[in-house]
Amino acid sequence: xxxxxxxxxxxxxxxxxxxxxxxxxxxxxxxxxxxxxxxxxxxxxxxxxxxxxxxxxxxxxxxxxxxxxxxxxxxxxxxxxxxxxxxxxxxxxxxxxxxxxxxxxxxxxxxxxxxxxxxxxxxxxxxxxxxxxxxxxxxxxxxxxxxxxxxxxxxxxxxxxxxxxxxxxxxxxxxxxxxxxxxxxxxxxxxxxxxxxxxxxxxxxxxxxxxxxxxxxxxxxxxxxxxxxxxxx
DNA sequence: ACCATTTGACCGTG
DNA sequence: CACGGTCAAATGGT
Numbered sequence: 001x002x003x004x005x006x007x008x009x010x011x012x013x014x015x016x017x018x019x020x021x022x023x024x025x026x027x028x029x030x031x032x033x034x035x036x037x038x039x040x041x042x043x044x045x046x047x048x049x050x051x052x053x054x055x056x057x058x059x060x061x062x063x064x065x066x067x068x069x070x071x072x073x074x075x076x077x078x079x080x081x082x083x084x085x086x087x088x089x090x091x092x093x094x095x096x097x098x099x100x101x102x103x104x105x106x107x108x109x110x111x112x113x114x115x116x117x118x119x120x121x122x123x124x125x126x127x128x129x130x131x132x133x134x135x136x137x138x139x140x141x142x143x144x145x146x147x148x149x150x151x152x153x154x155x156x157x158x159x160x161x162x163x164x165x166x167x168x169x170x171x172x173x174x175x176x177x178x179x180x181x182x183x184x185x186x187x188x189x190x191x192x193x194x195x196x197x198x199x200x201x202x203x204x205x206x207x208x209x210x211x212x213x214x215x216x217x218x219x220x221x222x223x224x225x226x227x228x229x230x231x232x233x
Numbered sequence: 234a235c236c237a238t239t240t241g242a243c244c245g246t247g
Numbered sequence: 248c249a250c251g252g253t254c255a256a257a258t259g260g261t
Contacts, residue, residue: 014237014238015237015238015239016238016252016253016254016255017239017240017252017253017254018238018239018240019250019251019252019253021250021251022249022250022251028251028252030252030253032253040252040253042252
C-alpha cells in the first residue's frame with residue numbers, strides 16, 4: 001500500500017526504540033512525533049493473535065497533523081512544533097485515502113462528552129500481553145490488516161499471513177481525560193483484569209467488546225483523533 | 234551526504 | 248534488581 005507511509009495516522013512519527021518486552025514474543029516499537037510534541041506511539045504485535053497489531057498512543061499532541069490528506073487546504077499551518085492545538089472539528093470525511101477507508105470500516109469509536117450520562121461508546125479491545133499495563137495517558141488502537149502489517153516499520157511485524165479483515169479499535173484508559181471519572185479511571189488501571197475473563201469466555205478469542213462512556217476526547221477515526229485533555233504535565 | 238532506522242546502552246521506576 | 252522507556256552511535260538506504 002503506497003499511501004502516505006506506513007500506518008499514517010495523520011502525524012509523522014520517527015522510530016526511536018525497539019524493545020523486547022518481558023513475556024512477549026514480539027518487540028515493541030516506540031515512535032515519537034517528529035514535530036517534537038509530547039505524543040509517542042508504541043506499536044506491538046499481539047501475543048494472542050499475531051495478526052493483531054496493537055498501537056498505543058501516549059500523551060497529547062501539541063502539534064498538527066502533517067499528512068497531506070489531513071489538511072484539505074492550506075496545510076502550511078505551522079511548521080513549528082508545540083504551537084497549535086489540533087482542531088477539534090475534524091471530520092472523518094477529510095481523509096479520502098484508501099487507508100482511511102479501511103480504518104473506518106472497522107472503527108467503532110465515537111466519543112462524546114459526559115454531559116450525556118447514558119452514552120456508551122462501543123469499542124473493541126484486543127488484549128495484548130498479560131503483563132502489559134495500560135498506563136495513564138494511553139489509549140490504544142488496534143488494527144488487523146494485512147495491508148497495514150506489511151507497512152509497519154517494525155520488521156518483525158511484517159506478516160505474510162493474510163487476514164482480509166480490518167479491525168480497528170481504540171480504548172482510552174486513564175490519562176487526563178479520565179482522571180476523576182470513576183468509571184473510566186478504574187477501567188484504565190485494571191484493564192487487563194477486566195478484559196481477560198471476558199476474553200476467555202467470549203466466542204472470539206481475539207478480542208472483547210466493552211462499552212463505557214468516553215470523556216472529553218473524540219476519536220472520530222483512527223487517523224483523526226482529537227484530545228481535549230489539558231497539556232501533558 | 235543526508236536522513237531514517239537499528240540496536241545496545243543507559244536511565245528511571247517499582 | 249528487573250523491567251520498560253529513551254538515548255545515541257552505528258548502520259543502511261536514497
